[in-house]
Amino acid sequence: MSEKKVKVGNLVIGGKDIIVQSMTNTKTTDIDGTVKQILELEKAGCELVRCSIPDKESGLALKHIVEQVNIPVVADIHFSSSLAILAADNGAAKIRINPGNIGSLDKVRYLADYLKERNIPIRIGVNGGSLDKKYKDLNQVDGMVQSALEHVHLLEDCNFNDIVISCKSSNVFNMINAYRKLHDLVPYPLHIGVTEAGTYTQGLIKNSIGIGGLLVDGIGDTIRVSLTDEPVKEIYAAQNILKACNLYNKPYCEIVSCPTCARTEINVQGYADQIAEYCKDVKKNIKIAVMGCIVNGIGESEGSDFGVAGGQDKSIIFKDGKQIALVPNDQILDKLKELVDNFNG
Numbered sequence: 001m002s003e004k005k006v007k008v009g010n011l012v013i014g015g016k017d018i019i020v021q022s023m024t025n026t027k028t029t030d031i032d033g034t035v036k037q038i039l040e041l042e043k044a045g046c047e048l049v050r051c052s053i054p055d056k057e058s059g060l061a062l063k064h065i066v067e068q069v070n071i072p073v074v075a076d077i078h079f080s081s082s083l084a085i086l087a088a089d090n091g092a093a094k095i096r097i098n099p100g101n102i103g104s105l106d107k108v109r110y111l112a113d114y115l116k117e118r119n120i121p122i123r124i125g126v127n128g129g130s131l132d133k134k135y136k137d138l139n140q141v142d143g144m145v146q147s148a149l150e151h152v153h154l155l156e157d158c159n160f161n162d163i164v165i166s167c168k169s170s171n172v173f174n175m176i177n178a179y180r181k182l183h184d185l186v187p188y189p190l191h192i193g194v195t196e197a198g199t200y201t202q203g204l205i206k207n208s209i210g211i212g213g214l215l216v217d218g219i220g221d222t223i224r225v226s227l228t229d230e231p232v233k234e235i236y237a238a239q240n241i242l243k244a245c246n247l248y249n250k251p252y253c254e255i256v257s258c259p260t261c262a263r264t265e266i267n268v269q270g271y272a273d274q275i276a277e278y279c280k281d282v283k284k285n286i287k288i289a290v291m292g293c294i295v296n297g298i299g300e301s302e303g304s305d306f307g308v309a310g311g312q313d314k315s316i317i318f319k320d321g322k323q324i325a326l327v328p329n330d331q332i333l334d335k336l337k338e339l340v341d342n343f344n345g
């Protein structure tokens with residue numbers, strides 16, 4: 001939790017909940033396509049969404065997009081204060097722009113005043129891959145931190161304090177260290193993420209280490225998992241990172257399953273997948289274990305609410321570490337589903 005809280009539409013960044021966000025990859029001028037994608041993201045649990053505003057037409061399209069969606073929309077702007085103002089006039093709830101890159105101090109002051117009057121915050125988005133040449137003598141971590149501070153001071157000099165900061169790199173080690181330093185230096189909420197993390201599998205690993213590593217240290221207020229894949233997968237990944245860090249704020253079912261070995265008697269992967277599918281919309285805090293054998297199964301699944309330990313023809317169903325039934329293997333799934341349905345915490 002940061003010292004300062006920043007309101008973005010109906011959300012608070014810097015409060016006790018970590019805000020999950022993503023970004024559209026449609027053309028923003030494709031209003032229908034962008035609205036459709038945002039509605040899918042919302043359904044998956046996205047709370048804040050960013051759209052690129054590369055030109056005037058995109059800025060004007062924003063109005064029609066915002067009218068048709070239910071979550072705040074952030075306008076991603078590069079270098080142009082006039083596009084930032086256009087986006088503010090067309091419903092942007094937050095502007096991502098680096099104020100040091102938009103020209104004279106007068107321009108920065110004008111933009112800061114304009115956004116302040118409308119309660120629209122700014123996200124300063126520093127990216128390790130596009131650092132200003134003036135930081136070329138510094139290592140990437142210090143360069144990113146100095147760049148972020150320069151933009152922060154510029155806004156503070158304009159009496160603008162509704163600031164969120166990101167300091168992303170595709171190098172996980174560098175982004176973690178940059179955020180750690182910034183966390184100690186500024187009171188503002190941090191938007192954390194690994195940038196250009198790559199396609200699904202590599203991206204998941206880099207994001208999990210980078211974002212998760214910071215979250216477990218209490219650093220970070222909003223997260224964007226960056227994947228070269230469908231944006232909705234970023235939301236599922238973000239939620240799983242929050243769950244793994246004990247920061248997910250809604251009830252959910254967790255499936256634990258053993259890795260299987262020579263003792264395995266049942267199709268652990270099949271049962272784990274099927275019970276996970278059955279539970280995906282169940283709003284109860286339940287931990288269910290699917291274990292391959294009775295030798296180690298119950299003991300190794302300590303901490304689960306209930307589960308199965310596989311046997312050759314019949315398997316043990318256990319609850320709170322004790323056997324409650326012995327069922328033929330073709331009834332395992334039905335028994336687990338029944339326990340899910342009747343679970344009251």
Ligand code: SF4
Binds near residue numbers: 264265296
């Ligand atoms: S629970 Fe049993 S089957 Fe699964 S990994 Fe452990 S020993 Fe092997």
